[in-house]
Amino acid sequence: MNKINKIQIRxxxxxxxxxxxxxxxxxxxxxxxxxxxxxxxxxxxxxxxIIDENKDEIRYKYYEDSPFSSPTKxxxxxxxxxxxxxxxxxxxxxxxxxxxxxYNTLIGNIDYxxxxxxxxxxxxxxxxxxxxxxxxxxxxxxxxxxNLIFIEKELNAWYNxxxxxxxxxxxxxHNNLKRENFIEGEKVVLTGWDNxxxxxxxxxxxxxxxxxxxxxxxxxxxxxxxxxxxxxDEESKLLTIMISMPSTIKETNNEYDxxxxxxxxxxxxxxxxxxxxxxxxxxx
Numbered sequence: 160m161n162k163i164n165k166i167q168i169r170x171x172x173x174x175x176x177x178x179x180x181x182x183x184x185x186x187x188x189x190x191x192x193x194x195x196x197x198x199x200x201x202x203x204x205x206x207x208x209i210i211d212e213n214k215d216e217i218r219y220k221y222y223e224d225s226p227f228s229s230p231t232k233x234x235x236x237x238x239x240x241x242x243x244x245x246x247x248x249x250x251x252x253x254x255x256x257x258x259x260x261x262y263n264t265l266i267g268n269i270d271y272x273x274x275x276x277x278x279x280x281x282x283x284x285x286x287x288x289x290x291x292x293x294x295x296x297x298x299x300x301x302x303x304x305x306n307l308i309f310i311e312k313e314l315n316a317w318y319n320x321x322x323x324x325x326x327x328x329x330x331x332x333h334n335n336l337k338r339e340n341f342i343e344g345e346k347v348v349l350t351g352w353d354n355x356x357x358x359x360x361x362x363x364x365x366x367x368x369x370x371x372x373x374x375x376x377x378x379x380x381x382x383x384x385x386x387x388x389x390x391x392d393e394e395s396k397l398l399t400i401m402i403s404m405p406s407t408i409k410e411t412n413n414e415y416d417x418x419x420x421x422x423x424x425x426x427x428x429x430x431x432x433x434x435x436x437x438x439x440x441x442x443x
Contacts, residue, residue: 174221181221182210188353191217201246205239205347224342236341237380239349241387244360247331258321262314265400269311275407276303292417299425303405306428310403317396332356336367361394365401372430381439395440402431
């Protein structure tokens with residue numbers, strides 16, 4: 160056995176360096192060997208190589224990203240995601256209740272956000288002197304409220320499309336997409352499969368957007384995705400609804416932090432609105 164020269168710890172991941180190799184160990188959450196074997200049969204073979212595993216831990220080969228960032232890395236990632244989704248898509252039978260449950264959950268979120276922001280603005284209205292963060296929120300309340308009205312309208316349109324369906328399009332969903340999990344070195348590898356699901360592909364695009372919306376050009380990336388594997392009407396609407404949902408304001412007594420938080424929420428809404436206006440989320 161090679162002597163271990165160095166161990167790096169990143170969260171629940173350990174990177175071991177020996178004289179001849181580097182490998183990664185992490186707690187085992189799911190049977191990834193079966194998943195990777197299945198993906199290979201479907202022609203998707205850019206998963207990490209498993210060296211060893213037991214019931215508690217899994218060991219992978221370590222992959223080093225190129226020190227030179229490829230100008231097409233984001234495009235390569237989205238093409239890889241569309242390939243994963245396309246190659247593993249199938250239809251399964253479901254009851255109409257599932258779509259009704261999704262609708263009820265989302266409309267409940269919208270109603271909660273409406274009440275949440277209405278209560279905030281009413282509280283601000285009763286104040287004699289507004290703090291800077293109060294003023295920022297009051298000045299932009301119309302934008303937030305209009306956004307929630309738009310989401311509710313889209314949700315009702317989505318439900319009208321799906322309410323009578325008894326089949327659902329599903330695929331392997333990576334469920335942890337981010338730039339750092341896509342490695343382009345000696346081999347192209349997509350890592351971070353611990354939370355994979357069989358579900359709607361919208362989850363992958365939604366989570367990638369939430370993590371990387373500031374860093375990646377999603378107008379271009381969604382065009383590329385749609386060229387590879389087009390979203391249908393119901394998928395486009397559901398993705399529009401999910402990415403448009405604003406967050407609440409984190410509780411803090413620090414005025415600077417509060418202003419920063421509100422600006423983050425507003426920036427997210429504006430960026431997402433601009434993305435939607437491009438029409439890239441409308442199916443052809």
